[in-house]
Amino acid sequence: MDNRPIGVFDSGLGGLTAVKELEKVLPGESLVYFGDTGRVPYGTRSREVIRRYAKQDMDFLLRHKVKAVLAACGTVSSAAADIGARLPVPYFDVVAPTARAAALATKNRRIGVLGTSATIHSGSYTKAIQQIDESLEVFPQACPLFVPLTENGFISPEEELVRIVVERYLEPVRGAGVDTVILGCTHYPLLSEAIGRAMGPGVTLINSGEEAALALAGALEKTGALCAPGQGRSAEFYVTDAPENFSTVAELFLGHSVEGTRVDITFD
Missing domain, CATH: 3.40.50.1860 (Rossmann fold)
Known part of the structure; x- marks a missing residue:
């Protein structure tokens, strides 16, 4: 004890x-x-x-x-x-356990990663996921405005600002056809509803926190x-x-x- x-x-x-x-x-x-x-x-x-x-x-x-x-x-x-x-x-x-969860969750073997600019540029999630299974495809996307949005209480999917920012960042990830998305910053779960709407049904969100x-x-x-x-x-x-x-x-x-x-x- x-x-x-x-x-x-x-x-x-x-x-x-x-x-x-x-x-x-x-x-x-x-x-x-x-x-x-x-x-x-x-x-x-x-x-x-x-x-x-x-x-x-x-x-x-x-x-x-x-x-x-x-x-x-x-x-x-x-x-x-x-x-x-x-x-x-x-x-x-947060990286290793989140990568494991995403690798287990994906069915089509295509995983999106949302993170800060520093996280995405480091390639940490891509490395961790491909160490588990190198055949998994990873599609990273930096979302630098998500942190200031959440820190200032802008989280509702009904907020026009939230909707515009989320749609802008998630367009390439959605286009990649992923079925699993890592919320690679612990601020991002507050935007889960908006992110879920933007990605559409059938996409699993992995909460890194x-x-x-x-x-x-x-x-x-x-x-x-x-x-x-x-x-x-x-x-x-x-x-x-x-x-x-x-x-x-x-x-x-x-x-x-x-x-x-x-x-x-x-x-x-």
């Missing part, structure tokens, strides 16, 4: 989709969430900057004595997995690292920008309200 909390981080609030899944599968576990809202999005940054930010984010969680770290961020998962692998606690990211949460939960259970029964659960949420709008937007991700605390971390 291990009563320490699980640490989760993201460039902003998208990682809350993974927190939502963790709350479902591990309702008794304590959590520490860090959202780098002062520097969101990461997906348009250089690889060097992303890696520096990721190291700072991981260090922040380690200072909170977490027992595991989940990079609930497709961009960090694609650019800084080696940094996570050197942590003194187990590290999890959900797959990462399930992988983490399974690993902790297998190694006996879950908290002892009857322990009081706690959940702490930290952001690097003013938290005034945090509760409103966080409720869209989690389905319930939470309070955020603004923190300063060392930007060296």
Whole structure:
């Protein structure tokens, strides 16, 4: 048994989709969430900057004595997995479990990947999928406007702005005839309804936050690292920008309200 909390981080609030899944599968576990809202999005940054930010984010969680770290961020998962692998606690990211889920889900062997510019340019999902089965075809599509849309609460498929942006990005993916689409950024599940409408019936959407949460939960259970029964659960949420709008937007991700605390971390 291990009563320490699980640490989760993201460039902003998208990682809350993974927190939502963790709350479902591990309702008794304590959590520490860090959202780098002062520097969101990461997906348009250089690889060097992303890696520096990721190291700072991981260090922040380690200072909170977490027992595991989940990079609930497709961009960090694609650019800084080696940094996570050197942590003194187990590290999890979204790429490998999501790739496995997509490979299992596809029937026509054609998979679309939606992600930030950095994630798509890294080729991380294509590599992970083709390591599973090199005959699978992968069709990546960068969707850089999805993060600012969700961070500002624009998620309804009835919103004209949402519809236009989603249709613009998904046109080539739909044209490729995929039957499975990876939501390769944890912000993107908030746009699931709009994405589903744009792709049409019969296309399976793979939620990267959900797959990462399930992988983490399974690993902790297998190694006996879950908290002892009857322990009081706690959940702490930290952001690097003013938290005034945090509760409103966080409720869209989690389905319930939470309070955020603004923190300063060392930007060296």
